[in-house]
Amino acid sequence: MNTGSTTTTFRVKDYDLAATLMSGQVFRWDRRDEGWIGVVGARWVHLRSHDCSLAAETVEPVSDWDWLARFLQVDISLNEVLLTFPGDEPMRAAVAACRGLRVLRQDPWECLASFILSSTKQIVQIRQVISLLSRKFGVPLPVPPSYAPAFAFPSPVRLAGATEAELRFCKMGFRAPYLLAVARKVASGKFDLDRLREMPLAVARNELMTLPGVGQKIADCVLLFAYGAQSAFPLDVWVLKALRQLYFPWKRASIQQLRRFATGHFGPNAGYAQQYLFHYVRTKMKMRSPKPKRTSLARVEKK
DNA sequence: TACCAGGAGAGCG
DNA sequence: CGCTCTCATGGT
Numbered sequence: 162m163n164t165g166s167t168t169t170t171f172r173v174k175d176y177d178l179a180a181t182l183m184s185g186q187v188f189r190w191d192r193r194d195e196g197w198i199g200v201v202g203a204r205w206v207h208l209r210s211h212d213c214s215l216a217a218e219t220v221e222p223v224s225d226w227d228w229l230a231r232f233l234q235v236d237i238s239l240n241e242v243l244l245t246f247p248g249d250e251p252m253r254a255a256v257a258a259c260r261g262l263r264v265l266r267q268d269p270w271e272c273l274a275s276f277i278l279s280s281t282k283q284i285v286q287i288r289q290v291i292s293l294l295s296r297k298f299g300v301p302l303p304v305p306p307s308y309a310p311a312f313a314f315p316s317p318v319r320l321a322g323a324t325e326a327e328l329r330f331c332k333m334g335f336r337a338p339y340l341l342a343v344a345r346k347v348a349s350g351k352f353d354l355d356r357l358r359e360m361p362l363a364v365a366r367n368e369l370m371t372l373p374g375v376g377q378k379i380a381d382c383v384l385l386f387a388y389g390a391q392s393a394f395p396l397d398v399w400v401l402k403a404l405r406q407l408y409f410p411w412k413r414a415s416i417q418q419l420r421r422f423a424t425g426h427f428g429p430n431a432g433y434a435q436q437y438l439f440h441y442v443r444t445k446m447k448m449r450s451p452k453p454k455r456t457s458l459a460r461v462e463k464k
Numbered sequence: 465t466a467c468c469a470g471g472a473g474a475g476c477g
Numbered sequence: 478c479g480c481t482c483t484c485a486t487g488g489t
Contacts, residue, residue, distance in 0.1 A: 279469095279470055281484085281486095282471095283470090283488065283489095284469085284470070285469095286486070287469095290486095332486065335483085335486095336484090339472085373473085374471085375471095376473085378470075396470095398470070398471090415479085
């Protein structure tokens with residue numbers, strides 16, 4: 162009988178693990194021991210990147226690693242994805258800046274809940290809120306000796322039984338009633354996350370947008386990051402700025418114009434392209450303070 | 465200290 | 478449709 166192992170290796174080329182785990186798709190991974198610590202489903206996982214492979218370690222023996230291969234999307238040929246990108250200069254620069262960035266495949270509930278909590282928050286804050294939420298409501302998981310405690314992402318049923326005040330204690334502010342309402346809909350079966358898989362993309366998107374706290378941007382994030390909708394194109398403030406500066410520096414493009422441009426321009430893997438643009442503007446372009454502040458004048462004068 | 469953050473919803477014309 | 482305001486909270 163095969164009881165499995167606590168370690169495995171995935172052979173994969175062009176996989177920038179650090180960029181992928183820290184590019185605002187997932188919010189629960191921390192650097193440690195030359196690698197990364199995180200939770201996938203109900204398992205504590207340690208990941209480490211090598212030249213042409215990813216090494217994984219769990220606490221309890223695993224006989225079937227499909228769940229992790231799926232999360233990491235190690236079977237995707239990055240080159241085939243990149244070949245579908247438009248050959249324009251901004252896209253070329255974005256890819257060159259971070260070849261190896263991947264789009265993960267997350268659990269739908271964790272992804273949906275996480276992005277409901279993401280609105281108008283910085284990534285570091287999102288990480289903090291989700292950490293507090295998991296610690297307070299998540300099931301504790303076995304971890305190796307000397308490692309920090311780890312928790313599963315709280316289930317819809319668990320959160321549905323919480324109060325708004327308890328959620329607000331996790332510093333999620335006005336997003337608390339949204340998360341609570343959505344948790345209750347999912348827990349009660351009134352909203353079926355599995356059913357979205359069988360729907361055409363536009364229908365699934367509209368379904369998600371019926372949920373409180375879920376608009377176009379968050380719906381697109383969930384479709385892209387959890388359901389594998391490669392053409393979904395989350396349009397957030399960063400990607401907006403990137404499109405305006407890189408593609409329309411000469412005019413004031415409205416958000417609707419940019420949305421239409423994006424869905425037509427970036428092809429079948431538009432979501433993947435979006436992730437490269439997002440990472441590119443956040444790490445390389447340093448487009449801080451798009452409009453001059455009055456207060457900065459005094460500072461300049463002082464200099 | 466002010467501004468801003470992987471937005472969404474409600475109220476308005 | 479498109480604009481504006483508000484929501485809570487911490488980072489820079």
